Amino acid sequence: MWSRADAPRNGNGGPCPSQFLQGCSGQSPDASFPKSKNFREVVSHRIAALLLCCLLPASFCAGCGYTLATDSPSVLGDGLKTLKVKGVDYPTLHPWLPNTLRSLLRDEIGARRLARWVDSGPADFTIQINVLSFTNREWISSELDTTELFASSITLEAVVYSGAENREVWRSDKISYSEYEAQVDEKALSGSILKQIIRRLCDEMRNTF
Numbered sequence: 370m371w372s373r374a375d376a377p378r379n380g381n382g383g384p385c386p387s388q389f390l391q392g393c394s395g396q397s398p399d400a401s402f403p404k405s406k407n408f409r410e411v412v413s414h415r416i417a418a419l420l421l422c423c424l425l426p427a428s429f430c431a432g433c434g435y436t437l438a439t440d441s442p443s444v445l446g447d448g449l450k451t452l453k454v455k456g457v458d459y460p461t462l463h464p465w466l467p468n469t470l471r472s473l474l475r476d477e478i479g480a481r482r483l484a485r486w487v488d489s490g491p492a493d494f495t496i497q498i499n500v501l502s503f504t505n506r507e508w509i510s511s512e513l514d515t516t517e518l519f520a521s522s523i524t525l526e527a528v529v530y531s532g533a534e535n536r537e538v539w540r541s542d543k544i545s546y547s548e549y550e551a552q553v554d555e556k557a558l559s560g561s562i563l564k565q566i567i568r569r570l571c572d573e574m575r576n577t578f
Contacts, residue, residue: 443574444529444539445484450493452484455530459500469560470498473567481571494538497528501543505559521562522547527570541573 445452454474457467474496475486484494501524523546529539546566 443483445494445574448482448484450484451487451491451532452478452494452496453487453489453492455495455497457498457500459503461500461503463503463559466500466503466559466563469563470500470567473563474498474570477567477571481575483571483574492532494532495530495535497530498525499527500525503559518549520547520549521559523559523562523566525566525570529574539574541570544569544573 454471457470459466478484478486503523505519505521524543526543527541528537530536531538544566546562546569548562548565550561
């Protein structure tokens, strides 16, 4: 440690203030300390550490035999098989419902690459959709007897068959979905819940464990 007598002196023989130590001694007080890391380097190291923390759980799961649901094979195999609709059975008087379900299923199957869709001809798999219930009903009415809120719900199940043997290879659980909307147009009201029910169906087709 410095004693008072060892402290640097100015031209008048007095001690130098700390802010002028560099001018008196020729060296900055903190010259012996290492300079801090570049800001970009620090940020890069922190991002790398964060990515490593995210990748470790996935690597651990892969090592233990687990895979993410979006990466696992579906009941339709590796996505290279062909699929077509066997039929849509529904107990309602909505003539647009079967075509809407077919179209939504085709788009969802293609987006997830679960299979190659075909409209007709031979296919590796066929799928039967059974609509168990489908309702659109008034939920809340105003004082003027005008419907302000509609309730829409659907329950269905699906069965997958092998195309060559027409043998059942997979059956879903009963899948339900419902929601409330302030719409009068029946098809517009139903469009949202039909999309959701098809997404849930495709989720089940992925969860093969």
